[in-house]
Amino acid sequence: MVTVILKNSLFIVLLISTGVVWSQKKSDQLQAEQNKLEKKLSTTKSLLDKVKKGTESSLNELKLIENQVKNRELLVRNFDNQIRSAELTISSKADQIQELEKKLIRLKEQYKKLLIYAYKHRNKSAKMMYVFSSSNYFEAVKRTSYLKRLSEIQQKQFKVILQNEKTIHKEIRTIKQEKDHKKQLLEEKIVEKQQIEKDKSAKQLALEKLRKDENSLMAELREQERQKAELKRRIKLAIEKEIAEAEAKAKKEAEKKASLASKNTSSSPAKTTTSATPAKKEVAFTDTKENIALGKSFESNRGKLPWPVSKGSITESYGKNAHPTLPNVYTNNNGVDIGAPKNSQVRAVFDGEVTSVLNIPGAGKVVIIKHGAYRTVYSNLQEAYVSVGDKVSSKQSIGSLLADEEGNLSTSHFEIHQVVEGTVQRINPTLWLAQ
Numbered sequence: 001m002v003t004v005i006l007k008n009s010l011f012i013v014l015l016i017s018t019g020v021v022w023s024q025k026k027s028d029q030l031q032a033e034q035n036k037l038e039k040k041l042s043t044t045k046s047l048l049d050k051v052k053k054g055t056e057s058s059l060n061e062l063k064l065i066e067n068q069v070k071n072r073e074l075l076v077r078n079f080d081n082q083i084r085s086a087e088l089t090i091s092s093k094a095d096q097i098q099e100l101e102k103k104l105i106r107l108k109e110q111y112k113k114l115l116i117y118a119y120k121h122r123n124k125s126a127k128m129m130y131v132f133s134s135s136n137y138f139e140a141v142k143r144t145s146y147l148k149r150l151s152e153i154q155q156k157q158f159k160v161i162l163q164n165e166k167t168i169h170k171e172i173r174t175i176k177q178e179k180d181h182k183k184q185l186l187e188e189k190i191v192e193k194q195q196i197e198k199d200k201s202a203k204q205l206a207l208e209k210l211r212k213d214e215n216s217l218m219a220e221l222r223e224q225e226r227q228k229a230e231l232k233r234r235i236k237l238a239i240e241k242e243i244a245e246a247e248a249k250a251k252k253e254a255e256k257k258a259s260l261a262s263k264n265t266s267s268s269p270a271k272t273t274t275s276a277t278p279a280k281k282e283v284a285f286t287d288t289k290e291n292i293a294l295g296k297s298f299e300s301n302r303g304k305l306p307w308p309v310s311k312g313s314i315t316e317s318y319g320k321n322a323h324p325t326l327p328n329v330y331t332n333n334n335g336v337d338i339g340a341p342k343n344s345q346v347r348a349v350f351d352g353e354v355t356s357v358l359n360i361p362g363a364g365k366v367v368i369i370k371h372g373a374y375r376t377v378y379s380n381l382q383e384a385y386v387s388v389g390d391k392v393s394s395k396q397s398i399g400s401l402l403a404d405e406e407g408n409l410s411t412s413h414f415e416i417h418q419v420v421e422g423t424v425q426r427i428n429p430t431l432w433l434a435q
Helices: 002-051 059-120 124-132 137-211 214-266 289-300
Strands: 313-316 319-322 330-333 336-341 345-347 352-360 364-371 374-384 397-401 409-420 423-427
Touching (some): 002 336, 059 313, 059 336, 214 330, 214 364, 214 374, 214 423, 289 364, 289 374, 352 374, 364 397, 397 409
Antiparallel strands (some): 319 330, 336 409, 345 397, 352 364, 364 374, 374 397, 374 409
16 A cells, blocks of 8 residues: 555655646746847837937838837747746646645655554563564564565655655746746746837838838838849849859860860870760759758758848838838848948858859949859958958958948848759748848
8 A cells, every 4th residue: 555655655756746847948938038038128118229320210210119119029939938937837837736635645644653653662662572472483583574665665655755845845946947937937028028118119210200201211112122133133244154164164174084085085095986975964063062051050950040140120121011110011131231340240051162253333242152053242342351262261361341331330231042953042041041
């Protein structure tokens, strides 16, 4: 019977431990998400402070405020999840404590009976008489074993009671901690909701100021779209030129090898018969083993690449974006735009080789880096620290950003392209950068 009680008690302790591990893992995930969101909010706030030093409202300010609102709403949602998780933990642990307390009452009742029995038979001579009164030797051995087992059970019962009491006290402390944590989250949630309302008011104010000069905004938008088209054209030409040069080099090397093989064949005395000149074959370009390996390594880092700037906030996403102030007006982004502190350093997101350094009016200098079949593009640079043919490593500075027209912020434009069978395809950088 006691063995069954011991097994049940150990099962409860194991069940509680498993629940604690799962609950802790979920809590850790939510806390990590909260830390990321708070870091994003801190970065965006720092950038907003720089932008607000200007006298006029700008689109960058509006985009950064939108980021603040979005991240604060995500943070409030995170708080909600953490509060729900805390409530589930409290409820679960309350049930576990109740079950443990029931078990503890039964254990103590049984232990009490064992103590009474031990008290009644506390006299050593009584125990000896119990053994000596056996009808034969084997019965005496059996009675001696019984008395020894009874003593062991008594000790184990006492340890199980202590263990259960210790577990109950631990769970009560955990409940208190969860309640305190829940209270703190509720307070933080109220603060964040108040801040969201402030951010929305600031956004509305900036929006109204910008809408007063719609004609100027339209003209600015047309100029930006022209610059984007030119940037797209020049990047495409640069990558296609690089591929063509690589294919021409590969073809030349193949023809040289074929020529040497032909000379060796003609100089051989065993083959003097005339034969038709073989027709030239087109040589398909194949990348080197090193570049193929680099491309595979780049591909395996999808979603883990560092940002092209050490600190920043995405102000325009990849693809189709609604204009923040002009109704029914959309822009198309071939990469992502990242608002960063003025004149920030731009860094390579992965090991590779610089294949192009361009100078494009309106987009500043542009650096293209090859990573096997992939190309990363960094534009809006004031200065480029690298040249064609340079080998670069991950997070190495390759240039500095131009200051925006407002003068208090810079924007990093970043793209990723993939070369597939000689054609260049754009890829959404957001899916490749670490979040």
